[in-house]
Amino acid sequence: MSRIVVEVMPKPEILDPLGKAINNALPDFGFDAFTDVRQGKRFELTVDGDITDAVLAQAKEAAEKVFANTVVENVINVYVADDQAGVA
Amino acid sequence: MSRIVVEVMPKPEILDPLGKAINNALPDFGFDAFTDVRQGKRFELTVDGDITDAVLAQAKEAAEKVFANTVVENVINVYVADDQAGVA
Amino acid sequence: MTTELPLVGDYSTDSVADSGLRVGVAVFPGTLGDRDITRALTRHGIEAVQLWHRDTDLQDVDAVILPGGSSYGDYLRPGALAANAPLIKAIKAGVEKGLAVLGTGNGFQILTEAGLLPGAFKMNDSARYHNSAETLTVANNSTAFTKDFSKDERIVLPLSVGYGNYWVDEATAAELAENNQIVLRYAENPHGSTQAIAGVANREGNVVGLLPQAEYAIEAGFGPSTDGARVFTSLLSSLAGGK
Amino acid sequence: MTDTPEFNIDTVDNAAGTPNESQPWAELGLKENEYEEIRKILGRRPTAGELAMYSVMWSEHCSYKSSKVHLRQFGDKVTEKMKENMLVGIGQNAGVTDLGDGWAVTFKVESHNSPSYIEPFQGAATGIGGIVRDIISMGARPIAVLDALRLGKIDHPDTKRVLHGAVAGLSHYGNTLGVPGIGGELVFDSSYQGNPLVNAMAIGVMRHEDIHLANASGVGNKVLLYGARTGADGIGGASVLASESFDDSKEVERPTVQAGDPFTEKSLIEATLELFSNDLVEGIQDLGAAGISCATSELASNGEGGMHIELTNVICRDEGMTPGEILMSESQERMMAVIPPQNVDKVEGILNKWDVEYAWLGEVTDTGRLIIDWDGETIVDVDPRTVAHDGPVYDRPYQRPAFQDELQANTFRSAVTDLPSTGDELKAATLDLLGSANLCSKKWVTDQFDSRVQGNTTMSAPDDAGVVRVDENTNMGVAGTMDCNARYVYLDPYHGSQLALAESYRNIATAGAVPVAVSDCLNYGSPENPETMWQFAESIRGLADGCQELEVPVTGGNVSLYNQTNGVDIFPTPVIGVLGRFDDVTRRTESGWTADQDGAAIYLMGT
């Protein structure tokens, strides 16, 4: 069993209400080091067996077609997880 | 300007309805390579200036206290973004 | 395969003349508004034909409506997981041939995710779900669903949405305006939509998405106005004309 | 299903042969006398699976062991007139009331207090999910929800977390499900700081012939488990969550909470209603607290008394779950039904259509025993009544609190000397009141609920009652409210509870409906404290007397005890839901005056 990670972020020019809300709340919790927060998505896809080039290609295509809406989001990364991340 | 990335995933033992629904819909889109999907969050925190140990420590603390709801989610990674990811 | 869903009332059409028209009502898992669209159609003498998401046969309907609600629970993004259902593929083929299609609420979101309408929906600026009644202006009264409104008329429709922030880039927005594709605009832009857009049409004008839901404003006492009824009378007159 | 995991299975034979093995009954929340009682019932020590079942089913939350003796009054103080419209009374998942023309309505209030403190979003969300499943298991389509919230002081740092989380959770679940939110309550008081209350009420309607009960009858009928997979979430929650209080001195305990999946629940509703409308179901039960333990034992003991299931047939979300864990799991969005064998194919067709997963677990028998096998070996062999209905009953001592006299003497007049008297002072006082947390507009909360979905809502927030139409041909419909002023109850539990009832009743009446039934959610501190028990007993006495006086029956409800922090109880809070009936909902009366009523006379009625 292996895992592929897909990372999606809102496009830089798009206002991100969730990130903004968190950013506004941070000082309440005593955190003042950050000037901006943006919230994106992280997907872990499980694959039975090994990850072939064909499977990775499918993940990349799915990332653009399903996991992200490329009108407002960018796929910033699709990669095979090392065990560590996979287990987490 | 630098960036810190915080990655959060639903705890393995907690139901992830989002991942489940995505997984069930993938075949409609012609993707059949994946046996499971889990959806988590990815945050990018912007820091004015360089990332010191103190700032990174703050990010780690904020990850546990604000970015993740540790009742149902795990912080799986907090790291300084290389330029590449930062820009995306 | 056709679905049968029990209705709360029997919407007897005794008092309404049967138009002979048949309109498809798309049902995805998680769709909430199928019964409400059915009620609105029936009250206007239009037969509602349930179209199940796995069907590929549009059953010769005269138009299709994608109701509101939370297809697939709005998981991933509203409309995203419904956008490639077999039924959507059939609807796309129908649209090519000029079929009139309306998406209301979540139905509009499905149409954008399916690429049948431009743009995308983001979370409300408030980052919260919001239930309200909105004053709108009718920007385009030439579609099959807005014919009975006057241009620039101010109307009131209900809006219940968490991802109600319609977004298109500036270039596309200009193009939409130029091609008369903007159908409805908010008087006060509640969730931050580009150019206060509440409804758009495709370039050909046969696919329309309206985020406020006309089906909850068709009967006095059960909604903030009865302005929504005219979406259905519009459909009636435009389709009957073609019959 | 993966291969059956290997465990050291504690079979019935093994239990009989190893009588002295020590068992974690205390950790599971059982008292020594209760454990002894279980051994007596079985004539041997319980197996691990049996111990799991008894411990969750005999918890306060599931067994009502401290409240039963008092709740009886709701049945005892019922007149013939009150029974007139009652189709199903207390004892089933929810009571059912006749609405005429072949229509019936069911409604009930439930609490989800502790989970909502630990994880406000999921706790509140799953509260809606649970109460809605109670309603559908009666055969009804849910047509409205209401919620009553009690939170700590508005300016306390933790209140924000609980408030926003709970409201977002309620809104997310209810809106995704497509059940209109038509009302509720929101009260801030430091009494609830470490123990907020999240009570939810659901209303459903059905035709008389669609009423379903939680009975496993018909020997040979199949036992079906359908909906979400069974996961290792909320295990032990039923007993642990409801019987242990939180203590600031140690880090808050965080037992695994359950995540709600409203999308799955929506498919579950549609599939279940389709099963009902095709007349395929013999008996049905939702899975809530105590999961499969509760569903199997309740279904079996309500029916002919026997059931035989194979537990490895349960579809699990997590690998390696032990039989005890599967029996105790509180995974949401699951239902259990009893299906005649000839209907199996049709049932599978409907569940497949809605993409709802299912498993056939076993069948109804006439042995009078609930037998659960694990891979063919018997791990549970009990009389289901001893699990579900004949649990311990405590008539706990109660006594009027020592502080009650002083409390009652401490009146407003004795405390405040400089009452406002001039016009300006009165104006300032009025504005202060209108701007206070408990009286100001709740619009920012109610705006997060979709009040119009289903198209039949004709009144909701900010009006006194929510009103929805039931029959579109006649405009017959129902009204619902939830109310309680816990300060009055604290001052005088008997009369204070009657005031809560009266307030809810009045809200229905002023909306223009005829009150027809009551459902209550009784939130109190520890029943082991005699002074708390007195508050509880007095409240019920007051409510039962009040209902008799008003001639409306209590058709259901819920008891939530052990609501306390560091040994300090919350205010006694009996939240009262009242349901009203309209001949014609278009005659409902909104609260408040509008500009077009300029010149109308204003009357103040009552004493």
Ligand SMILES: Nc1ncnc2c1ncn2[C@@H]1O[C@H](COP(=O)(O)OP(=O)(O)O)[C@@H](O)[C@H]1O
């Ligand atoms: N406060 C109460 N007033 C009246 N009936 C109650 C009250 N609390 C519980 N009941 C009734 O007792 C029965 C069992 O309660 P129920 O909530 O169904 O148990 P469970 O927690 O297993 O769902 C139900 O019929 C319920 O309506």
